[in-house]
Amino acid sequence: MITVRISFEKKNEASYISLLDLQRVMQRVLKRSGLPVWHTLGFNPHIYMTFACPLSLGQESECECVDVKTEAEAPDFEQWKAALNAIMPAGIVITHVGPVQMKADLIAYACYRITYPAAAAAALDAYNALESAPVEKHGKKGNKIIELKEHLPKVEYTTEGDSLHIELCLPAAQELNLNPSLLTGFLEEKFGLPAVSANILRKKFLTADKQLFV
Template identity: 85%
Template sequence: MITVRISFEKKNEASYISLLDLQRVMQRVLKRSGLPVWHTLGFNPHIYMTFACPLSLGQESECECVDVKTEAEAPDFAQWQSALNAIMPAGIHVTRVAPVEMKADSIAFACYRISYPAAAAAVLEQYNALETAPVEKHSKRGKKIIDLKEHIPQLRYTALGDTVQLELCLPAAQELNLNPSLLTGFLEEKFGLPAASANILRTKFLTADRQLFA
């Protein structure tokens, strides 16, 4: 049995599809495609799927992936990609289908591109001048105070016409997973920069040694 990784983009209106709904979407698309994917056994068989680092609602991504299994001996992955893209909903586009090379738990960092209106540059400079930036992080284990400056010492941004773009990589491991909404929420609370004015795009995953996750 081969484990297959389906890599895809999730943008525009698809950014508002929750993880639970995305699981339903993928189940239906895979069934409609007729591809030879493996189903779990038992009274309620369903397609085996695992997603890496679920994306927050409203955020876009160029690097989402879902793993499935197949008993096919020599899958035609180009045909898989074409078959899936033919029936994917708007905003979801399969970019690659290939055998799994790295396990999902090898992901250590997630990189993001955040776009703000050009006027936000002054606020970003105010953040850079801070010594600390404490935020409250909620998890299943409870609440915890995180200092963003330990993970994002400076916001390096580029002015592009009427927007500014900043690139950052945040921890995305099981021990510590930081959502960029912690930063946008802090900038709103501290400086009044509306979090809703930020467009958040996840661009890639990296391993602990900063290699591209595939």
Template identity: 75%
Template sequence: MITVRISFKKRDEASYISLLDLQRVMQRVLKRSGLPVWHTLGFNPHIYMTFACPLSLGQESECECVDVKTEAEAPDFAQWQTALNAIMPTGIEVYRVEPVKMKADAIAYACYRIRYPASAAPLLEQYNTLDSVPVEKKSKRGVRMVEMKDYVPALTLEPEGESVSFAVCLPAAQELNLNPSLLTAALEARFGLSAASASILRTEFLTADKQKFQ
């Protein structure tokens, strides 16, 4: 049995598909495609699927992936990609299908491109003058304080016409997973920049030694 990684982009209106709904979408698409994916056993068999680092609602991504299994001996992955894209909902595009190279727990960082209106640049630059930006991270285990400056020491702004953007890489491991919305919330609290005016795009995953996750 081969474990297959389906890598896809999730953009535009598809960014508002929750993880639970995305699981349903993938179940339906894989069933409709007729691809030889493996189903779990028991009274309620369903397609085995594992998603890496679920994305927050409203955030876009260029590097999502879901792992499935197949008993096919020599699957045609180019045909898999074509078959899936033919019936994917708008905003989801499969860009690679291949055997799994790294396990999902190898992911240590997630990188993002955050965009604001160009008028926000002067306020964003003030972040670089701060010595400390403590934020509250809430989880099932309670609330803990995280120093955002430890992970985002400074913002390097890049003008993009009517927008300005910057890149950040944040921990995305089981021990610590920081959502970029913590940063946009901190910018709103400090400088009055509406978090709703920021668009967040996940661009890639990295391993602990900062290699590209595959």
């Protein structure tokens, strides 16, 4: 049995599809495609699927992936890609299909591009001037205070016309997973920069030694 990684982009209206709904979408699309994906055994068989680092609602991504299994001996992955793209909902595009090379637990960082209106520069300069930026992180085991400055001592940005772009990488491991919304939320609370004015795009995952996760 081969474990297959289906990599995809999730943008525009698809950014508002929750993880639970995304699981349903993928189940239905895989069934409609007729591809030889493996189903779990038991009373209620369903397609085996695992997603790496679920994406927050409203955020976009160029590096999402779901792993499935197949008993096909020599799957035509280009045919898989074409079959899936033909029936994917708007905003989801399959970018690559192939055998798994790295296990998802090797992901250590997620890299993002945050786009604001150019006027956000004043709030970012004010953030960079701070010595401390404590934020409350909500988790299944309760809430805790995270010091943003330990992970983002300075936020670099570039401006292009009426837009401002931030490129940053944050921990995305099981031990510590930081969402860029912690930064956008802090900027809103501290400096009045509306979090809804930020477009968050996840660009790639990195391993602990900063290698590209594939």
